[in-house]
Amino acid sequence: HNFSFFLSFFLFLGGKYDYDLVVIGGGSGGLACSKEAAQFGQKVAVLDYVDPTVKGKIKIWGLGGTCVNVGCIPKKLIHQAALFGTALKDAKKYGWQISEPVCHDWATMMEGVQNHVRSLNWGHRVQLQDKKVKYLNFKGSLVDEHTVKGLTKAGKETILTAKNIVIVTGGRPKYPTNIPGAVEHGITSDDMFWLKKSPGKTLVVGASYVALECAGFLTGIGLDTTVMVRSIALRGFDQQMAGLVTDYMETYGTKFAWKCVPKRVDKLSSGALQVTWTDTQTGGEHQDTYDSVLWAVGRAPETKALGLDKLGVKLNQETGKIVLATDESTSVPNIYALGDIGEGRPELTPTAIKAGKLLARRLAGQSAELMNYDNVPTTVFTPLEYGCVGLSEEEAEKRHGKDNIEVYHAFYKPLEFTVAERDASQCYIKVVCKRFGDQTILGLHFTGPNAGEVMQGFAMGFQCGATYSHLSQTVGIHPTCAEEVVKVNITKHSGLDATVTGC
DSSP, X not given: OHHHHHHHHHHHXXXXXXXXXXXXXXXXXXXXXXXXXXXXXXXXXXXXXXXXXXXXOSOOOOTTHHHHHHSHHHHHHHHHHHHHHHHHHHHHHTTOOOOSOOOOOHHHHHHHHHHHHHHHXXXXXXXXXXXXXXXXXXXXXXXXXXXXXXXXXXXXXXXXXXXXXXXXXXXXXXXXXXXXXXXXHOXXXXXXXXXXXXXXXXXXXXXXXXHHHHHHHHHHTTOOEEEEESSOSSTTSOHHHHXXXXXXXXXXXXXXXXXXXXXXXXXXXXXXXEEEEEETTTOOEXXXXXXXXXXOSOEEESOGGGTHHHHXXXXXXTTOOBOOOTTSBOSSTTEEEOGGGBTTOOOOHHXXXXXXXXXXXXXXXXXXXXXXXXXXXXXXOSSSOEEEEEOOHHHHHHHHOXXXXXXXXXXXXXXXXXXXXXXXXXXXXXXXXXXXXXXXXXXXXXXXXXXXXXXXXXXXXXXXXXXXXXXXXXXXXXXXXXXXXXXXXXXXXXXXXXXXXXX
């Protein structure tokens, strides 16, 4: 350790670090940070290496991290495939003559999805090359605050020195450790997006957005799908909205096993997976068989193999995530971290990208701007999409008091649902405001088609201190779902029916 300290010290005196910046992790945040730094004339290297999944069902991914390979991109594409299933049903009411039976082919869909993912992997490599960023397919760990050790797949070691180091290694899905058969017979989202064959009848364990999105698209492409929920769905999100999302999913065909916990998974001689679970309300034990069991019970940060403890990089002992200051610095000088690996940071691609770019600018002396993690918009791509920005109603009540907030709301029917005779009971808008003064908007929530597209525009208003009067003064675009947001005028306090009537 002393040797590495003196090595770093003498290299620093001679100004002879190999790089200005070494980034460990080639996901959204790492790539954004490295490319931005290179644009300001910094000499940059990115180390990216992914261990195969526990099940070994996928090859080692290409460059791009979770979002590109096993996250946002394949998820949204398969969600789109599922939406086409609903559109085909609607189309008949709109006069399209569609011959039965209509069926879905998993292999065709996955070939298209994986081809697109590979094109993105290649695109990221080309961009790094164009921007003169050195890409190294090494597994990185820290030697000291200026030194990184890179390990190739074959076990060959390389030492790199850098003025600054950024850790952006993200997380991987967790398996439950106390359930016999969970690891041997289950899969996670890391496997789901690279399955060559349809998962068939599937049990999804968990009720996070990952669980609900996966269950939603599996139902949508015609698979028998059950979600097993231990406590509540979409923890951390507005719970009224979460209820609408799961209510819609139940009418859509997804089954829910509420207040249930799995006990064991056994593989039968037929190849089917027999799952035994307990209903925590009755204490009763139940069994059913499935073709696949998908664990969506949270994610663990990739911190264990980085050598952080040796350097004294402070971690949150409960979560294993890195404790960060507002400028993304760790407890050790010259070592920074961002993205999912940071304690308290949103686990979202756009925040990692923006934080990465801002950090690169600060390290290059080009800016002092810090990342603002408040009012970050997001969307859950369930069969009925849910978009939100700002505070949930529960959080607004906690911070401001129930009597100091006003909630404007509306149940609306998308025009597209009318001819198709689709149920719109769960299409809902909620605007949470301060009750007095200028009625600053604290939170905006929307369930309905294209929720992400609707929410993105309104999110900008939060950066400008939007108030309820700003919203009501805005002219809507007719006929759209988004215009219903600017038309909300019924408050929860009034007790009046919030159903929108007329066109």
